[in-house]
Amino acid sequence: MTSAVLVPRAAPPPKEAVLAGAVDLAREVIVDDVGATQVGEHAGYVVEGPRVLTHVFESRTPGYRGWYWAVTLARPPRARTPTVVEVNHLPGEQAVLAPGWVPWADRLQPSDVGPTDELPYVGEDERLAAGYEASGEDADQLGPELAYEVGLGRERVLSAEGRSQAATRWYEGDRGPTAPSARAAGEPCSTCAFFLPLAGSLRQVFGVCANEWSPDDGAVVSLDHGCGAHSETGERKRPSIWNPPAPVIDELDLEVVALERSRATTPDRGGDEVTPEGS
Known part of the structure; x- marks a missing residue:
């Protein structure tokens, strides 16, 4: 041929x-x-x-x-x-050809997967590690979780590479510090009452938003992410205590008030009326 x-x-x-x-x-x-x-x-x-x-x-x-x-x-x-x-x-050399064929596993993107789609099993996945094989750095990061996973829970857990990829993807994504909502927010997620920290080593950087009014509700967000639904957004500052100034007294001016002396009677000790002299 x-x-x-x-x-x-x-x-x-x-x-x-x-x-x-x-x-x-x-x-x-x-x-x-x-x-x-x-x-x-x-x-x-x-x-x-x-x-x-x-x-x-x-x-x-x-x-x-x-x-x-x-x-x-x-x-x-x-x-x-x-x-x-x-x-x-x-x-021939001048022919217009279609792009080279790419295997399905290589051309499939996460955005292509629908809610009801099922992905094939991947036996050799660098993002995963068997719990009983974890040692060194993996064992230190898993901690008590490792003891639970061996023979009692999942067959595989996230490896150090898997955690690193997930953390990088989340931090550089739409729920990290560079997102438009984070740049416009007045306060970070770390100070919000609706921020729930993750478990394990990832809690140092990430948590889950629990505010139904937030566009990130139910999603993983970074500590330095933010949005307009912060729990303290719009907090009114307490008014300061009013300290009225001292009254101004003008001591250089004298106002003469004339009082009309009314005629008055004063009873004596015996009960008789005493009329002022000259009345």
Whole structure:
């Protein structure tokens, strides 16, 4: 079979004159297969090996600009009659090709997975580690959790690499300190009453939002994240105690108030009235 990208030559090799001269045979084979309207001019040949040669014709098939029809011919040793091996429709150097095929496991993204989709089991996952295999740094970080997982709980737990990937993804994501809501917030999540710290070593950086009015309700947020639903947002400052100033007394001005002395009687000890003198 010829290569994916054809490089035809015009001059026939000395030992393959029989195959190189079978242009009409090669064209007839393609015409019988796809029709004469899809076969263009002869563009040369490609030597595949001893006694194997491929004739190349321009393709006029709609939608296949830059493609070629390739007819591979062969002959037995000392034979003078060519034999048709196969017919192919192959792209040339100027052909527009689709991107290379990527395996499903490599092209699938987390955003492609729906609520009811089921992912295949991954036996060798660097993000996971068996509980009974944890040692060194893993064992120190798992602590009492490791004793529970061995034979009693999950078969695998997060490895140090898995925790590192998760922490990096969360911190650099929409619920980290660089999110627009965090930059606009007046206070960080670490001072919010609705912030629930995570368990284990991740509690030093992350927690879960428990505020139904927050856009991050039920999601993992960093300590330095923030939003407009902070528990202390809009807190009114207590008014300061009012200390009225001392009254101003003008001691340089005297106001004379005339009082009319009314006539009054004052009883004596014996009960008789005493009239003031001169009345």
